[in-house]
Amino acid sequence: MKKIILSLMLLAVTIQAQDIYATFSVEADQSANLAFTSSGTVNSVSVDVATEVKKDEVLAQLQNSDLKAALNIATTALKYAKKDYDRQLKVKKLVDASRLDSFAFKYESAKAQVAYQQALLDKTILKAPFDGVIFEKIVEVGDVVSGQAIRTILRLQSLHKRKLILEFDQKYWKDIKVGQVFNYSIDGDNKKYSGKISKIYPFADSGNRKIRAEVEAKDFVVGLFGEGYIIVPDEK
Template sequence: MKKLLISMIMMATAIYAEEVYATFQVEADKSAELAFSSSGIVNKVHIDVGSIVKKDDVLASLENSDLKAMLESAQAAEKYAKKDFDRQQKVKQVIDQAQFDQYAYKYENAKAQAAYQKALFEKTVLKAPFDGVIFKKMVEEGDVVSGAMIRTILMIQSLHERKLILTFDQKYHATVKVGDLFKYKVDGDDNLYEGKIIKIYPALDIDKRKVIAEVEAKDLMVGLFGEGMIITNEK
């Protein structure tokens, strides 16, 4: 297959000065392992493997009725502390400065407490960090999670955006440049694709003595591999 591929691409790109053989593996452009940073019982899981989500969609939540009540109480305290502070501001010129400062302190303290309770509450809600698709799920409703022993419960990857992780011989490290064309075939697929190199890693793969680069791609299955030719030095 390698000889046939090289021959086909060389014939199709005869106007180019040099072709560099490279192999690749397909990876998602973005991927993340998601976990709760708080302890508790999983109350609701809103997604499953294959679910398509948008950034900030709620994926799962812990039992948080106690924290919700504390947040509402803190927000109410902030609301009334602000009313008191606003009233004192209107008569600031005719009251003692120390008395005014006490109202200002109470309001600032109430704001801080409300912000703190909100932060605690939000730790019980797991949201999508970007648009994508859930490709692994390791949690069910009723499971216990611990913030002290954080474990991955969901894995997400970009829905369409992919990157090819290329490796090619180190002797071409000065020849291949960002922007060079890459023509390639995916194993088991007779179609010929092409893309441009968007990144060249600054360090070699020490074990294989290979240069590593990236090429943008779309909609290929993560984990596939293939081979192709980098077209350099266009005449």
């Protein structure tokens, strides 16, 4: 009889859920402060606040006509250095090794000079590092920027992808796991949302005794706040 009762008790096991309160703020999944690493005068800005951009799209340029001219000169020098080197290769059996090496050196130096001038030119062209939307513009045509005192001129964030940065009491550090459901609402929206924890930060804030976690989301305005409950299954 005791065995039967024990079996019935085991069959009666149910899974209860513990709700753990958490607040959160909305952040972009990706964001970047964009700046020139070269000095000069801003010649063009092709974006504004709320402009959607694609990765590698040109956002702004410094005046760079001098660098373009220098690159053209270096490219021309490379063209003729290669011709000279190719001629020497055709008759290398008739010339001494040191003469051939001198032409090879000129050719390699010309290639390096083209790469160097291209790198200088690239520093005057600001491109988008990822697909996104401009959410702050701090530059106008004619502004002077310095590579020695770098300052942000554009701010870029992912277009749709967001992450909720949750904060919950550190006493639950053993209970919260990646994959657990987070039911929440956000300020100014009566709709109820649900997501799953994708990341848990490996430290507790010593100031407020909170631990952070992340939940993936989409299309919320960055900077909004909200609250909800993490559902922690509890087997008994």
